[in-house]
Amino acid sequence: MSNIKIQNISHQQKFSYDLAVIHKENYPKSHFSSHIPITVLNDLYFSYFRKMTIYLATFEDENCGFIIGGDKSHLNYNFSFRCILSIISTYLQNPKFGLKKLFIPYMFDASSMNIPNFRIFSICVVSKFSKKGIGRTLLNTIENEFRSKSIQKYGLSVKYFNKEALLFYLKNHFNVSHVSGENIYLDKHL
Secondary structure, X not given: OOOEEEEEOXXXXXXXXXXHHHHHHXXXXXXXXXXXXXXXXXXXXXXXXXXXXXXXXXXXXXXXXXEEEEEHHHOOOOOOHHHHHHHHHHHHHOHHHHHHHHHHHHHOOHHHOOOOOEEEEEEEEOHHHOOOOHHHHHHHHHHHHHHHOOOOEXXXXXXXXXXXXXXXXXXXXXXXXXXXXXEEEEEEEO
C-alpha cells in the first residue's frame, strides 16, 4: 500500500479518542484492555501525549493503525477516580483477568529482568488493513525516530496467545529475552 501516510501526532491530543477507537475495535478480545470502556482508553491514550512518540497511519484519509513508543520512565498515569472505578468494574466483570494480575506478578522476580527503558507500548492495525505493510511501516518509522535519538536497543511485550503479533515481531528481527506468566518480552538491537 503505497498510499499509507504516517503522521507524528505526539503533541496533538485531539487524536486520543481516535486511538482509543482503533484499540477498542481491533485489540484481541483475549487482551484485558479490549474490555475497558472507551472513555478509559481515551484517558490512557491522552496520558501518553507529550511523553511518548506516537504515529498514526492513514490510508485514503481513514485511520488504519498507530504505534506508541518511548522511555518507560516517563510514564505516569493520571487516571481520574471515575476511570479507576471503571477499571475495577471491568476486572469484576472479567474475573479471569483480575486473577492473572493478582497472582502472575508474584511468580517471578521483575528486578532480575533486563527490560530496555525504551519500549513500544502499543501498536495496532485496523483489521481490514492487516497484512498490507502498515505495521511494518509504523515499526520502521518509530525505529528511525529511536535511531535519531541514539537508542540502540528497545523492547516490547506480547501475550503468548497473540500468535499473529509474536510472528510479526520475530519476522522483524526481535529476539525473545524472557517469558513471564502470559507475557513474552522481546527486544531488538538497532
